[in-house]
Amino acid sequence: MPSEHPPVMLVDGYNVIGMWRRLQEIRDLQGFDLARSQLTEEMVNFSAYHGYKTTLVFDAYIQATPARAEKITKNLRLYFTDHNETADxxxxRQCGKYRRDPLRHLKRIIVVTSDRAQQLTAVGFGAEWLSAIALEQEVEATWRSVQHRQKPQKADTKNLLGNRIDGDTKAKLAQWRNRLN
Known part of the structure; x- marks a missing residue:
């Protein structure tokens, strides 16, 4: 039964891109847009698997644009901050809202960042904290778990008729089969 209050995960997107080696390579070779897309794709699957309501937060600090949110799936949205606002x-602000929520004891909020000051602030508000590297490890473990579950099971050959009859009978059957051909 789905929880009435699914865990909320707030991810500092550029912090994660800067910490995951494969996203760093994409960013350096192909740009931030592709790195953001790859992180988004990985978080779509991870969030759906765990039932997290995840927000990937990206700084728009130096761009003169208003804040905007994009719903990607029912479990994932992107949030681009307002001009002069950081992801932190x-x-x-979201952690502050959580702390003031009278139902916070029924809820769980997880902040993903490797920024030490942000870690301390999030925990001070009562949120859980996960480093970018720990998230990467959890994403990889989830992927392996899904792959293992989807791997086709090998057929049990112990119960096949050919494995339950004696050698003489197998030889006679082979002779008959050869005569038919």
């Missing part, structure tokens, strides 16, 4: 500021 947005995440802190």
């Amino acid at each position: 500021t947005y995440i802190e």
Whole structure:
């Protein structure tokens, strides 16, 4: 039965891109857009598998654009901060709302960042904290788990008729089969 209050995960997107080696390579070779897309794709699957309501937060600090949110799936949305607002500021504001929520004891909020000051702030608000590297490990473990579950099971050959009859009978059957051909 789905939880009435699924865990909320707030991810500092550029912090994660800067910490995951494969996303760093994509960013350096092909740009931030592709790195963001790859992180988004990985978080779609991870969030759906775990039932997290995840927000990937990206700084728009130096761009003169208003904040905007994009719903990707029912479990994942992207949030681009307002001009002069950092991802840290947005995440802190969300943690502050969580702390003031009278039902916070029924809820769980997880902040993903490797920024030490942000870690301490999130925990101070009562949120859980996960480093970018720990998230990467959890994403990989989830992927392996899904792959293992989807792997076709090998057929049990012990119960096949050919394995239950004696050698003489097998030889006679082979002779008959050869005569038919």
